[in-house]
Amino acid sequence: MLDGPVVGVLSPFAGGVYYGALLAGISAAAARAGSRTIVVQTLDAAASITVNGGTPTFDAPVAWDHIAGFVVLADAVTGSYVERVRAAGKPVVLLGHDDGRADLPAVLADNAAGIREAVAHLIAHGHRRIAFTGNIVVSDVAERYQAYRETLLAHGIAPDPALFLPAADNLESGIAWATAEALRDGPPAPAIVAATDRNAIGVMRALAAARLRCPDDYVLTGFDDIEVAAFQEPGLASVRQMLGEMAAEAVGLLLRAVSGQEVPPGRHRVPTSFVPRGSCGCADVPAQPSGERDRLAERVAVLLPPDSFRTADDLEVLRRAVTAVRAVVGTAAAGRRPDLDPAAEALMRLYELRPQPESLRVLSRAVQEYTQGLELSDDGAGRRVDICVQDLILATARLHHRAQFGERWRLRSTISAHYELSMALLYERRSDPSDLSWLAATPAGGGAVGLWTADRQLRVPPGWQRHPGPPIGPAVLSVSQFPPAGLIASAEPAETVFVVPAKVNTSDRGLLAVVDVVDSRVEDGRELVNQCAALFTVALDLREQEERLRQAALSDTLTGLPNRAAFVETLEGAARTPGRRFGVLFLDLDGFKQVNDTLGHAVGDALLVHVAERIRRSLRSGDVAARLGGDEFVVFLDDVTAQPQLDEIAERLRATIAAPFHLAGRMVRVGVSIGATTRDDLDTADEILSAADAAMYRVKAGSR
Template sequence: MVTARRGVPATVRRTIGVLSPVVGGFYFGALIAGVARAARGAGHRVVAVQTYPAGLDRERYPEESVLDTPVALGSVDGLVVVGKSLSQERLAAVREWGVPVVLVSEDPVHPDDPVVVPDNAGGVREAVEHLIWHGHTAIGFLGNLAQRDMRERFAAYRTTLAENGIESDDSWWYEASDNQEQGGVDAAARLLAAGTPTTAVIAATDRNAVGFQRALRSHGLVLPRDQAVVAFDHADSGARVSPRLSTVDAHFGRVGEQAVHLLLARMRGEDVAPGEHRVASTLVVRESCGCTEITSPAGGDDDLAGSDLVRRLADSAFGGPAGTASARRPGPDAREAWWRSVVEPVEAAAERGVGPAAAALGRLADLTAALQPHPEALEQSVTVLRAVECRQVEALSEARRQNAPAVRRAVTDVLLAVTKGCTRAMLARSGQLERTIVDQYEVDMDLLRGDSASPRALGWLPRGVRGHACLGLWVGTDRGPGDREMEIVGVHDTTGTLSRLVGVRTTASQFPPPALTRAGTVGSNELTFVVPVTFGGSDWGLLAIDGVVETRATQPRDRFNHWAALLAVALDQERLLASLREQRKALEQAAARERALADTVRESEERYALASMAAHDGTWDWDVSAGTVYYSPRWKQTLGYADEVIGDQPAEWLERVHPGDRDELSAAIAAQLAGCGTPLELEHRVRTCSGDYRWMMCRAVTVLDDAGCPARLVGTLVDVTERKEAEIALQRDALHDPETGLVNRLLFLDRVGAALLRTRRSPAYDCAIALVRVVEQAHTPVRESSDVAPDVHREVVRQLRRPLREGDTTARIGEDDFAVLVDDVGAGGMPDRLSELLERLRRDIGPRIAIGVLGSVRGMRDAADVLREADIVLLREQTRPDPLRGTVLR
């Protein structure tokens, strides 16, 4: 059991943290409001952290929280964790921080953890027994059992049926896909598909029931005749549907209050009993269960006194039981003061015959408005006060019978005061909604406009925001589960005292900074919210802002959640605009460099033309817009044409280009006209007047007009035939034997290597290698053989020069060694063309040569290995006793 901070004085102002999936709505908002009331009554402040990202798509919540960062854990003194706000692993990690923890509707990770839950079992039991009282015996259940509360409600439903002698059927269980309206629609589809086996249902949530009722009515069912419904939550939406929804009020505010009482006890070092701490629930009866009207909170019990009726009314329609909201403050509780203000004028009229004073009635109206009554509170008040009137009149003694008219007038005056209070509360709610819409419009316009100040400075907050706010953005891109670093980039503070926080580096566990939470006023209705600044895939940081929790909205979409999502969008837009501005600046700089380059080219153009004239180059000028080309006299002379033979069309040049070079030249010219930034430089062959082709070097630059479009192509044509032929000869000599013209050893090895790679890629491919070596005759002395060898070499070369087939290669690989690569021989052994060549060599030259043949190169490592194997075969051939065989086939 955690007993951290034992002995802390009760007067010390502490900070209580709340971790909740979202921080608004009738459930989460009511819990947080209850926490705030209890903490405020004890003189403490509250920080409520939303653990789910802002801007969730249509409330399709993930199964678990996405918050892995320990937000605010280092800056709070105690922690209330609301169900599903953290994964079990993160919840276990939170306990390691040593902060006292109390859970709300969550499975504990340690047996010592206290868990506060609404009385799910008691509320459902009362609802089921109420339906049985109406005569229903086939009672179903609809809900999603993913959460602890829903599982408890389902178990209580089955237990209550069994206690009343009803055996539940599996077909009576209608699974909902979630806790929202859509889940109820899905459950209604299952009920209709099963043939409507039930006459009544218990809905796990009000929102399930709302969707369920609407779906059944859309299919023609009449409610509650065809299907009675009782739900759980007492959300305002249940009072807006038809028929109005009977429901169980779980008093979520009281659950939050109870969690704070337990947490404060743990913070003081007191022992708190582990396990469940339940808060009583109340059945609110409307028309959906089959009742014709909203009954009195007394449930029709005639034995209750008038004051007891009013107490039940305050408990049902105006909030929780007396004493829970501010048990540690002196003076009466607000609800206690309300029911006294209702009962005392009626009792005074019964005892003394005097009506209530105007000041008392005005105070009653004020108290009624302050309690924020539920929508049906006025209707219940009429029923209850008329019942109180009847009982007071009936209880009058004979001596006071004349006070009966005063009692009736007093009850009427009290009803008018209560009506004013309820009306004032509804008008205040309408005004609050209107202000919320106006504030939201201001935020939308400021954040989405994109041309105002940076959203980081929080200047977009509405003018009506009087509290403090602080924005912290993550530093770096690390998204791990550790304590992430962040920087405070903006604050909202009317006093200016928090401006020093801007630029401060901190961590998520220390956010919001203590200076922000300490700035709040003790006892005010505001608390500090912390909401992730997220939208889609963006995760910017955290927004801390002071405000009042929204408890009456059916949708858990409070304004701070919406603001955080819009802020993430605005920050995304700001980053995008900054990137676009940088790109625009880079483009402007590039355009300036291009203009400067164009000016340089234009200036150098004239110098280049003069230099060309001095060098006697053939210049040409292609006017792109006119489609004509000026060919200088030198250009025409270079090709041997007279001046009048060549016109001014591009075809005069292009049609004389060698067919093998025409496509390359056309592509190069097209690239220049398309805006290629590099000058054209290309060697190609052009036909002269004699019909021969000569090699020409073409160089050209593009001249742009004022609009930056190509206007002219200016260049030269220089005869480079001698140099080009010398280069070709050098290339040929580098790869061919200069004496025989055959491929040399280097090129032959390269082609053999290529053939080896092909054999590895294709199982059907193979090639053969023949090695021919000029040898001396056995009877001829070595010194005399040199006279014969040149003739033998010439004959071998003559035979090898005869073409075999395209793809075959003959080479001289040594002084006396020649080789033949026969391509693509397949699996049929030595091809005919190679056999014919070897037969001619044996016939014409005889024993003065030795031949070795490899019929396959498959499996060889490299080209050197191939030649080595061929040489081994040739040596074996030389050692044979019959030299006339001449060939060894491996």
């Protein structure tokens, strides 16, 4: 039951490899505590993925009425926004940064310990010249750089300023120093410590372009241990941040503060660990602990979170895996046929706690080493156990391949969803994007949109839900009331409520709220909910542009009245309605040519504008006036059934137009000939218009 205080998160992005991992951890920890999570993305839907120092343009109190307190991620908002949150009485916990503030609790990875371990590892390999690359404007990177310097000094190595290689950002693109010219004489140092894995991957790409191979020509370490690090060639050695554990710690601190408990300010450190791989010159499989107490459990326990963050569920997964392996090995040793499926599934559950490529190798080696240490009765038992181990490893690999197939299917579904979204929002121009029916193409469970009103409120059309439930909206809400309470209540324990600005460049439409699961398997800023907000904004822009173009195509540019095409469209619509009664007046100005010839075209144009305005003011609601061209006008009169009515309206128009006009300091008069017709038995717009035209010429001929 999710009835606890709502946890708010301020994040530059609603998902992604780094931010998504933190958001997933926050959402899971909040759900375990009985709370829902609202993630507010502070960058625009189509913003660049490079951000430093917060989002100064984000200042709206989004969802403040629902949220009890905030976890604030790095580069989400400025310090002044944080102060506004605190002034509103909402506790704040910083996650992944502290911005140099000692007055707030901040959960951080132990940056210094991780870098010390990485640098010491390179020194143990015999390296004395070790470079550092990163963007030290960012506080956690500055910590890592300081730890790098201190570790060198502790080992009697003076830091060389020439070996600090500043990066423009924390991404692959930040490695601007790695140019072909700079690498002409080889790598800047035989060992390089990168502040982030993305920086490290940028280094590997740049040096590979210069035909420098890792680890033959240089060795390299990163930081973060993002999923793609292990898939590099060679595998990227990295410092592993326990992002899930950091998120859980931040949620715990926040909920304590919300409940009124004392939460000390300052840094709350979460351990990091160095993961050696091929890029630092080591084998890609981490070393295993030794010991005789419980060899199997000790070896596979490296896949669990650190001791201080291990949950009862984690320990139960470990216990079941160890028990299952022992059971099948014992069954095989006794000469009976073991059932491998439960053991393989138990090992897969253990693998899923740390789903890295080396984790499968850890499991395989642990099982092999465990059986090698067993005292078996005879050679036959040994052979049976060896066969059992091989079959168990193969069964686990098959489950892993099945999971990989599921991931490939997810990617196919994501591509399909993007296609269907594009078609629904950008191609199906007759649909209204605000009805959110297009969300059916995504995995989302529900959604609501708030569109800005003139006074900066949010007009909320009816929301969309995948499953039946209480209706959401329509309503007009303040920013602090959005998203609607009904949408928040509809979120299941595994789901998160995301709020993303529907803003692309200068087009600011409002806010989009979506109930979905966190996507941490794509690049930051490229998750589906972000794309939904961007495409939704573009779709509204396109609809508006098309309407402007349509109005321009159907309007007379001089008078602003509908033009011939628009009038014919109106007339055709009326003519298609059986039994509808209406009339048409055809107006032709008398004396307009003389005004044009004597006073000039500018005065003539001004006269047409004034005539159009007099016609417009003379009409009833539902009537339509249009300019056909030159000095000809037409009027559609709705619900007119008799000629006397037409004559009365025509006479009123004639008198109105005949009144003098004051133009360019002159008094100008024109007359008008008006032909009238009712629908009668005429079937088409052309026939009706021709009849009115003919009636006008009869009037004009009679007046001559």
